Amino acid sequence: DAGVIQSPRHEVTEMGQEVTLRCKPISGHNSLFWYRQTMMRGLELLIYFNNNVPIDDSGMPEDRFSAKMPNASFSTLKIQPSEPRDSAVYFCASSWPEQETQYFGPGTRLLVL
């Protein structure tokens, strides 16, 4: 049974470039979460979706960040334009909403130069 799949695993880009991170949740899960992990701030919830609908995006740091979930099996997190302070590991997680247990992907390590 495949877990949460994220791509790319590593991304190095230059400041000002657009970055798109991708996530495929576990089949049948209908909640999806995007987190950011840094040494300074730990794990932060950026946004989560239920049944493809964004429910809480209060953690999205600013307008440069956007997330979409066009269908139950795919989500993107986009940063445009990227800045060095966006360098972090970005995790996607999925769950059944009733079960409250989130399953994490391996993460995307982003470095913005």
Add this chain to the structure above:
Amino acid sequence: AQSVTQPDIHITVSEGASLELRCNYSYGATPYLFWYVQSPGQGLQLLLKYFSGDTLVQGIKGFEAEFKRSQSSFNLRKPSVHWSDAAEYFCAVGAGNNDMRFGAGTRLTVKP
């Protein structure tokens, strides 16, 4: 909103010794409690969870945790640590609406 405190940033234990990682939470109702483990360069793996019922829960890899409402704690334990247990451990508390808060993590080093 709920919150989690992991008082120990870094713990070192000898291989074969027992382990206890502390977790304190703040939440007005009965929380959903979790422990996750993160190996270097990896995602978070669920070790165990508590929703209700028996306050001592068993997880994978020989870990257990005990929910103590009176102390607002959910400490993680393992009787004998293996070198492969070296990782970062995160406690998390949920409020039942997908709103999960994570602690800052405890990094475990295992000495030979």
